[in-house]
Amino acid sequence: xxxxxxxxxxxxxxxxxxxxxxxxxxxxxxxxMNDIRSYYDAETKLGPDRSVLDAKDTSGxxxxxxxxxxxxxxxxxxxxxxxxxxxxxxxxxxxNLSMVLDKEGYCIxxxxxxxDILRHTKDxxxxxxxxxLQYDGQQLPISSNSLDVCVxxxxxxxxxxxxxxRLISKExxxxxxxxxxxxxxxxxxxxxxxKSKNLKIIRSVKEYVQILSESGFRNRGNIIIxxxxxxxxxxxxxxxxxxxxxxxxxRLESLWGRVFGQPYFDYADTVFVAEKPSDSGxxxxxxxxx
Numbered sequence: 001x002x003x004x005x006x007x008x009x010x011x012x013x014x015x016x017x018x019x020x021x022x023x024x025x026x027x028x029x030x031x032x033m034n035d036i037r038s039y040y041d042a043e044t045k046l047g048p049d050r051s052v053l054d055a056k057d058t059s060g061x062x063x064x065x066x067x068x069x070x071x072x073x074x075x076x077x078x079x080x081x082x083x084x085x086x087x088x089x090x091x092x093x094x095x096n097l098s099m100v101l102d103k104e105g106y107c108i109x110x111x112x113x114x115x116d117i118l119r120h121t122k123d124x125x126x127x128x129x130x131x132x133l134q135y136d137g138q139q140l141p142i143s144s145n146s147l148d149v150c151v152x153x154x155x156x157x158x159x160x161x162x163x164x165x166r167l168i169s170k171e172x173x174x175x176x177x178x179x180x181x182x183x184x185x186x187x188x189x190x191x192x193x194x195k196s197k198n199l200k201i202i203r204s205v206k207e208y209v210q211i212l213s214e215s216g217f218r219n220r221g222n223i224i225i226x227x228x229x230x231x232x233x234x235x236x237x238x239x240x241x242x243x244x245x246x247x248x249x250x251r252l253e254s255l256w257g258r259v260f261g262q263p264y265f266d267y268a269d270t271v272f273v274a275e276k277p278s279d280s281g282x283x284x285x286x287x288x289x290x
Contacts, residue, residue: 062237066226066269069250070185071100073225073271074151077183081106084128085148088140088175091155092132095121101151102126109142111135138167142175150175150182154269156208157186157200169215179278182217184208187228188270190262202267209272217274224257226250228267 074097081087083105089098092110094117102108108130112118115134124130135141150172159165172182186208193202209219232249235241241249262268 061239062233065236065246068246069226070153074183077271077273081149088147088150090150090152093117095124097153098130099124102128102130113137140171140175144174145177147175148177148180153185157202160201165211166215169211173216173276176276178276180276182274184272185269187267189267205270212274218277220273220275222270222272224268224270226253226269227263
């Protein structure tokens, strides 16, 4: 684990690029990136949903519920973002969230470390010309101050190395326009827990808020949208609760989170909203190295 994420910071990007059907492939080198990429490439075999959500949900019912909950939470956070805004889907995976945002009229740029999982994006029809990129896990191949919003779902927890997480947070800050917004949905708990089997760490809300602040963002708030082991999720998983009831359960989970906060013995899915300062006098380079 330490080898993977400590050495992951090494440069492994060859500058030769190719673009086919809207996909910009970056040829990666180095054993560490190969290990990381191999892990996610293997997950791809599970399909577009199980590869990025619950791999054990063979029926797909639980994943559909979580997807609806995630999509609604992110769209609510984007309620004042005008159509045609350029949105970065960071760690876009199979492109399911990108497709939802595309239907709302947004222009999508998706990035992921796994080219195999990016192949699933070809199964979607994007009305606004989505562009999907493979990147090296460190430097985003995107111009500074060029995007309006960044959204990401259950991705930052895979940056176990704290220095690497700070680096990519500053990269996200760099590519956003002044006043641009970042919307994160991440698993949180009261104290950090490493899940070595899944190559991830579940951090506390306080840690994410601190990382965003240290990277130069202004935090605009956070809210819990679901608990990891909310009792009704098992009834959903095994088909005892029909899909038409999902919105009501989602409201119940959200209310439960507002009332009781972070669970003591469970993780929660938490939405974070932060903003790149519009009054910053720093250049992009100065922001990046601060």
